[in-house]
């Protein structure tokens with residue numbers, strides 16, 4: 134047993150599990166929903182409607198306003214919630230690598246004096262079908278929801294900003310590339326793990342060299358995948374926040390997902406360092422031993 138070779142095997146195993154979880158987090162209802170790439174908070178999308186219809190009665194949305202019970206028409210927050218519900222739009226939509234999930238905030242949509250933001254939980258209603266090369270497209274998702282209600286209201290009526298779509302379109306290819314890289318990384322980490330197992334029992338310069346090469350490739354794949362998905366998460370949510378705040382749409386990046394993927398990357402980095410050390414010093418140790426035997 135060589136303990137120095139056990140460490141890479143353990144790191145590869147952990148990295149493999151974490152990469153799998155990155156790929157499959159949120160792939161079905163209730164499975165690691167918190168590990169999303171980003172979340173769209175649409176619970177206040179009705180506020181724009183409330184504001185624009187309060188002033189005028191000839192707005193295309195005034196029919197919607199009439200559906201709001203009189204008793205809550207004075208409370209913008211409550212009325213906005215009711216309008217959002219009428220629109221068939223959920224409180225949140227969270228993007229994962231293979232699909233998106235949606236649902237309601239419980240017990241309430243926004244914090245108040247007695248309810249802090251950390252006490253608000255997501256209750257997932259459902260998830261979309263999983264697809265490879267999935268891309269989170271809020272415009273299509275919201276349009277489908279609006280179409281389903283049959284009220285004849287479009288995203289244009291809600292003054293959905295074109296800039297959000299333009300910004301997100303630029304990230305589409307980045308997101309799809311990151312998905313492909315995750316698949317490649319999982320395959321390479323698996324190869325690195327299998328290659329590390331014989332090294333636990335026997336040392337060899339060639340083996341260490343092969344291990345190092347596979348590990349470098351695996352590290353590059355998972356590192357690049359993590360970098361790209363971080364760009365999607367950070368840039369995507371900042372675009373949505375920049376243009377969406379006017380209509381009450383907010384986005385949050387998925388910090389837990391980012392932690393998961395960067396820990397996997399760090400584990401592959403540790404593996405890489407271990408093999409490099411093994412290659413340099415493991416060799417020298419054998420040489421000293423041989424020299425000692427000679428003299």
Ligand SMILES: *[C@@H]1O[C@H](CO)[C@@H](O)[C@H](O)[C@H]1NC(C)=O
Nearest residue numbers: 180181184209378379380381
């Ligand atoms: C709606 O109006 C209220 C009060 O005038 C304002 O605080 C809020 O930001 C407005 N919301 C939107 C989405 O325009």
Ligand SMILES: *[C@@H]1O[C@H](CO)[C@@H](O)[C@H](O)[C@H]1NC(C)=O
Nearest residue numbers: 240241242244245246247248
């Ligand atoms: C805060 O929200 C909760 C949940 O909707 C509600 O029960 C409570 O009355 C609210 N508190 C205030 C001060 O509005």
Ligand SMILES: *[C@@H]1O[C@H](CO)[C@@H](O)[C@H](O)[C@H]1NC(C)=O
Nearest residue numbers: 174177242243244253381383
């Ligand atoms: C959702 O967004 C609104 C503003 O658009 C915010 O007031 C509310 O706190 C957010 N809710 C959660 C649970 O993040």
Ligand SMILES: *[C@@H]1O[C@H](CO)[C@@H](O)[C@H](O)[C@H]1NC(C)=O
Nearest residue numbers: 232260261262263264274277
């Ligand atoms: C999801 O998959 C199911 C069965 O595989 C299918 O019946 C359904 O139409 C699909 N839904 C969408 C939105 O593609």
Ligand SMILES: *[C@@H]1O[C@H](CO)[C@@H](O)[C@H](O)[C@H]1NC(C)=O
Nearest residue numbers: 272273274276277278279280
């Ligand atoms: C929603 O309905 C409009 C008009 O009926 C149609 O043009 C659009 O493609 C539909 N959108 C989706 C996502 O089904």
